[in-house]
Amino acid sequence: xxxxxxxxxxxxxxxxxxxxxxxxxxxxxxxxxxxxxxxxxxxxxxxxxxxxxxxxxxxxxxxxxxxxxxxxxxxxxxxxxxxxxxxxxxxxxxxxxxxxxxxxxxxxxxxxxxxxxxxxxxxxxxxxxxxxxxxxxxxxxxxxxxxxxxxxxxxxxxxxxxxxxxxxxxxxxxxxxxxxxxxxxxxxxxxxxxxxxxxxxxxxxxxxxxxxxxxxxxxxxxxxxxxxxxxxxxxxxxxxxxxxxxxxxxxxxxxxxxxxxxxxxxxxxxxxxxxxxxxxxxxxxxxxxxxxxxxxxxxxxxxxxxxxxxxxxxxxxxxxxxxxx
Amino acid sequence: xxxxxxxxxxxxxxxxxxxxxxxxxxxxxxxxxxxxxxxxxxxxxxxxxxxxxxxxxxxxxxxxxxxxxxxxxxxxxxxxxxxxxxxxxxxxxxxxxxxxxxxxxxxxxxxxxxxxxxxxxxxxxxxxxxxxxxxxxxxxxxxxxxxxxxxxxxxxxxxxxxxxxxxxxxxxxxxxxxxxxxxxxxxxxxxxxxxxxxxxxxxxxxxxxxxxxxxxxxxxxxxxxxxxxxxxxxxxxxxxxxxxxxxxxxxxxxxxxxxxxxxxxxxxxxxxxxxxxxxxxxxxxxxxxxxxxxxxxxxxxxxxxxxxxxxxxxxxxxxx
Ligand SMILES: Cc1ncc(C[n+]2csc(CCOP(=O)(O)OP(=O)(O)O)c2C)c(N)n1
Numbered sequence: 001x002x003x004x005x006x007x008x009x010x011x012x013x014x015x016x017x018x019x020x021x022x023x024x025x026x027x028x029x030x031x032x033x034x035x036x037x038x039x040x041x042x043x044x045x046x047x048x049x050x051x052x053x054x055x056x057x058x059x060x061x062x063x064x065x066x067x068x069x070x071x072x073x074x075x076x077x078x079x080x081x082x083x084x085x086x087x088x089x090x091x092x093x094x095x096x097x098x099x100x101x102x103x104x105x106x107x108x109x110x111x112x113x114x115x116x117x118x119x120x121x122x123x124x125x126x127x128x129x130x131x132x133x134x135x136x137x138x139x140x141x142x143x144x145x146x147x148x149x150x151x152x153x154x155x156x157x158x159x160x161x162x163x164x165x166x167x168x169x170x171x172x173x174x175x176x177x178x179x180x181x182x183x184x185x186x187x188x189x190x191x192x193x194x195x196x197x198x199x200x201x202x203x204x205x206x207x208x209x210x211x212x213x214x215x216x217x218x219x220x221x222x223x224x225x226x227x228x229x230x231x232x233x234x235x236x237x238x239x240x241x242x243x244x245x246x247x248x249x250x251x252x253x254x255x256x257x258x259x260x261x262x263x264x265x266x267x268x269x270x271x272x273x274x275x276x277x278x279x280x281x282x283x284x285x286x287x288x289x290x291x292x293x294x295x296x297x298x299x300x301x302x303x304x305x306x307x308x309x310x311x312x313x314x315x316x317x318x319x320x321x322x323x324x325x
Numbered sequence: 326x327x328x329x330x331x332x333x334x335x336x337x338x339x340x341x342x343x344x345x346x347x348x349x350x351x352x353x354x355x356x357x358x359x360x361x362x363x364x365x366x367x368x369x370x371x372x373x374x375x376x377x378x379x380x381x382x383x384x385x386x387x388x389x390x391x392x393x394x395x396x397x398x399x400x401x402x403x404x405x406x407x408x409x410x411x412x413x414x415x416x417x418x419x420x421x422x423x424x425x426x427x428x429x430x431x432x433x434x435x436x437x438x439x440x441x442x443x444x445x446x447x448x449x450x451x452x453x454x455x456x457x458x459x460x461x462x463x464x465x466x467x468x469x470x471x472x473x474x475x476x477x478x479x480x481x482x483x484x485x486x487x488x489x490x491x492x493x494x495x496x497x498x499x500x501x502x503x504x505x506x507x508x509x510x511x512x513x514x515x516x517x518x519x520x521x522x523x524x525x526x527x528x529x530x531x532x533x534x535x536x537x538x539x540x541x542x543x544x545x546x547x548x549x550x551x552x553x554x555x556x557x558x559x560x561x562x563x564x565x566x567x568x569x570x571x572x573x574x575x576x577x578x579x580x581x582x583x584x585x586x587x588x589x590x591x592x593x594x595x596x597x598x599x600x601x602x603x604x605x606x607x608x609x610x611x612x613x614x615x616x617x618x619x620x621x622x623x624x625x626x627x628x629x630x631x632x633x634x635x636x637x638x639x640x641x642x643x644x645x
Binding site for chain 2: 057131
């Protein structure tokens with residue numbers, strides 16, 4: 001299987017879907033001509049290869065970008081629009097939250113909005129809290145949206161292709177720190193169903209439910225704990241909405257212990273939802289209280305030592321695991 | 326009306342300082358691991374901050390954006406605390422929370438800096454509203470790029486400022502680019518100042534590399550604002566010499582275009598103007614340059630010698 005980075009895998013997914021379906025088009029800030037000029041980025045080369053009809057650089061106008069997607073989707077096009085950094089989702093949010101998510105319902109099921117909003121996310125590049133702020137829990141809180149947040153190159157490809165073909169609006173979070181992370185990626189028609197979690201590491205003692213870039217942190221913790229004879233099972237959620245309860249519950253029923261790990265802040269974070277589902281449906285399987293490992297309840301600071309303090313690390317996962325062993 | 330000598334020299338000093346400050350940053354960015362995060366410079370655009378801020382009085386407020394160094398230095402920011410913040414040090418003006426993108430110094434009348442494009446204008450409306458509400462004689466300036474005028478927030482803010490006659494001056498620093506987009510790729514409007522007509526406020530175009538012309542224009546707008554005659558939109562036409570950020574290879578900016586604008590250097594023009602008017606001797610000018618150089622060196626030394634914040638300091642300065 002060819003090795004691709006997450007950025008290249010996303011690029012391949014976009015290319016394949018654009019080639020397959022003329023109704024797919026791309027819009028956003030810098031999706032055509034970019035200040036980065038980097039072949040590893042998801043939209044690299046698309047303007048050159050698909051032309052300005054299909055690849056649209058927009059003004060700095062997030063509300064219009066998201067609205068473009070909503071209107072065009074209703075007309076049967078398949079917009080894939082990009083929000084440059086996660087915090088700017090707030091500017092697009094009226095169109096996504098009040099419109100993409102609700103207009104199908106408001107129409108009594110007559111209209112459909114098959115659009116994808118790609119949101120570049122994550123911390124780790126010292127730009128501070130107006131560039132780094134993971135808001136996936138906000139979007140998962142909105143009925144009518146599917147929310148996808150992949151961690152590996154193969155998942156990124158398979159899920160983006162499915163997102164583009166999905167008849168629902170899909171919010172697709174891409175952690176920018178993963179863009180350069182390589183992994184094996186199946187060629188051609190590789191589609192992964194949205195709404196399926198994946199057991200990335202089977203284990204016996206403690207379930208770690210995580211997603212996106214924190215998958216790597218979970219693996220690091222698992223390696224260190226394995227040396228001490230503690231066997232983690234790692235469940236990569238991949239999709240937050242719809243939530244794959246079955247995979248999470250099956251794992252917790254097996255291990256009896258749960259840690260939920262995400263980079264986003266704690267209060268109101270999606271770990272709370274995972275925890276609630278487990279408490280409601282697998283309480284009797286738990287041998288110990290569950291633990292959350294998350295970013296602290298602060299905006300992401302810019303200075304490197306402060307930012308490192310913000311981002312959850314393997315040490316914190318290990319502490320949480322040992323706490324409940 | 327001739328501009329007073331002290332104002333001319335103030336602008337000259339501010340131009341020299343901003344330029345030197347950013348030239349130093351360009352060099353520091355070459356050193357791996359020294360400057361964290363993105364580095365967004367306004368090299369070539371310094372006349373805007375220098376000219377506008379020279380027209381302001383104590384108590385006036387500026388709200389700036391991601392490309393803020395010249396604005397802040399012209400408003401009187403201490404280069405040491407700016408540099409330390411850019412380095413991510415504890416002694417920085419925002420204790421390392423901000424870094425270069427949202428340098429805020431409420432203590433000198435520069436609060437609410439935002440790197441979210443188009444966020445400044447609505448906050449400027451609020452800041453100016455407070456000045457009007459309290460009957461203060463002060464005004465608020467809001468700096469935005471040309472790209473920011475594509476955001477809805479810009480238009481909502483201009484409309485409200487106009488409707489309520491708020492003492493605010495919107496200064497659009499048109500540097501010909503928004504990211505990789507040329508002006509004509511993001512708007513049909515040739516002059517951003519024309520947008521003012523939609524909100525019944527004066528829209529003025531000024532040479533953005535001519536600090537004295539900007540000063541005079543800002544002085545008029547300030548007088549209007551302070552007299553309760555409402556907001557003005559000033560468009561300063563200038564050019565971004567560097568990439569959007571220091572990692573931008575500028576592949577979309579024609580070399581000849583950069584060269585042509587470098588020939589219109591706002592710092593060189595100011596230097597020549599004061600010399601031609603006999604406002605400064607060549608010796609005093611060199612002395613000023615030496616002093617500016619020392620200020621920047623001192624800022625770098627201060628930043629390098631300052632400690633990083635302790636990791637747990639991340640938890641401070643947030644409510645709840
Ligand atoms: C709401 C929002 N969208 C996108 C960005 C990313 N971004 C940062 S600066 C910039 C270009 C802004 O252009 P302009 O307003 O002309 O200012 P300039 O950078 O030229 O000074 C963009 C798109 C942002 N910071 N905020």
